[in-house]
Amino acid sequence: MKWMATCRETSELASRAMDERLPFADRLAMRMHLAICKNCARFNQQLQDMRRLFRTETTADDDTAGLTPEARQRIETEMQKKLDA
Amino acid sequence: MTPLDAHTWLADHGDYLFRVARRQLHSDELAEDAVQETLLAALSAQVRYAGDANPRTWLTGILKHKIVDLIRRKLREVEIPRDADGEEAVDSLFKQDGHWAEPLRPWGNPQAEAELGQLRHMLDECADRLKPVMAQVFSLREVAGMETEEICKELNITPTNCWVLLHRARLFMRQCLELNGFAKAGAA
Numbered sequence: 715m716k717w718m719a720t721c722r723e724t725s726e727l728a729s730r731a732m733d734e735r736l737p738f739a740d741r742l743a744m745r746m747h748l749a750i751c752k753n754c755a756r757f758n759q760q761l762q763d764m765r766r767l768f769r770t771e772t773t774a775d776d777d778t779a780g781l782t783p784e785a786r787q788r789i790e791t792e793m794q795k796k797l798d799a
Numbered sequence: 800m801t802p803l804d805a806h807t808w809l810a811d812h813g814d815y816l817f818r819v820a821r822r823q824l825h826s827d828e829l830a831e832d833a834v835q836e837t838l839l840a841a842l843s844a845q846v847r848y849a850g851d852a853n854p855r856t857w858l859t860g861i862l863k864h865k866i867v868d869l870i871r872r873k874l875r876e877v878e879i880p881r882d883a884d885g886e887e888a889v890d891s892l893f894k895q896d897g898h899w900a901e902p903l904r905p906w907g908n909p910q911a912e913a914e915l916g917q918l919r920h921m922l923d924e925c926a927d928r929l930k931p932v933m934a935q936v937f938s939l940r941e942v943a944g945m946e947t948e949e950i951c952k953e954l955n956i957t958p959t960n961c962w963v964l965l966h967r968a969r970l971f972m973r974q975c976l977e978l979n980g981f982a983k984a985g986a987a
Binding site for chain 2: 720721722723725726729730732733734752753754756757759760761763764765767768769770779780781782785786788789790792793796797
């Protein structure tokens, strides 16, 4: 990679850094770019925000949703079959 | 443990397990399957259940595995069309010289529970709009937390291909979130 990555390249590196440890040269190119580019620094931050949000349990998730009576009955039946077997 | 306990699992935790599953699988039908498979597996495994763990925690642990199984199975059914990788759409996000086509707006830092719930809803909506294969890779990685290596193996794609799909999925997700008002109001 050349001495300075473009925004597009940096977005690729930042994404990959979410999944594995980057080789040294890539890490350096990314860091240098992030240090001077507001947009890419934001992108990098937002990748982490997204992950955090996705992995946060919230009680505000549709609390009223539940199994339908039909599904409940079906599962009950399957469990009973298994217990009887 | 008696069979009676098993019946209370469904009554006490069925709806909870269903909600957890639905959030990751984006389908009522698959979520019902996940709950059923979880409870049946729990029945087989109940001798191993020490009884001191919270049953909900124990069942949720089993559910997480079942969800990954179901996502995998769903993946095998997905055909990957030639234009499914969204390359052109990514091109439109950047200028020719590699700069962002549009400046990125900053996001707020939501703390309130209600706000978080709303955001989660928006995240799920945006994830639903990704191309199928991208949505699967993204949700295996970000929601289920699988390692990319495992995902590549499941999908039978190269690591490079996997990174490309994840990169594009992430670009589209953040764009979708921004377009839906995720960005801090009034911020430049």
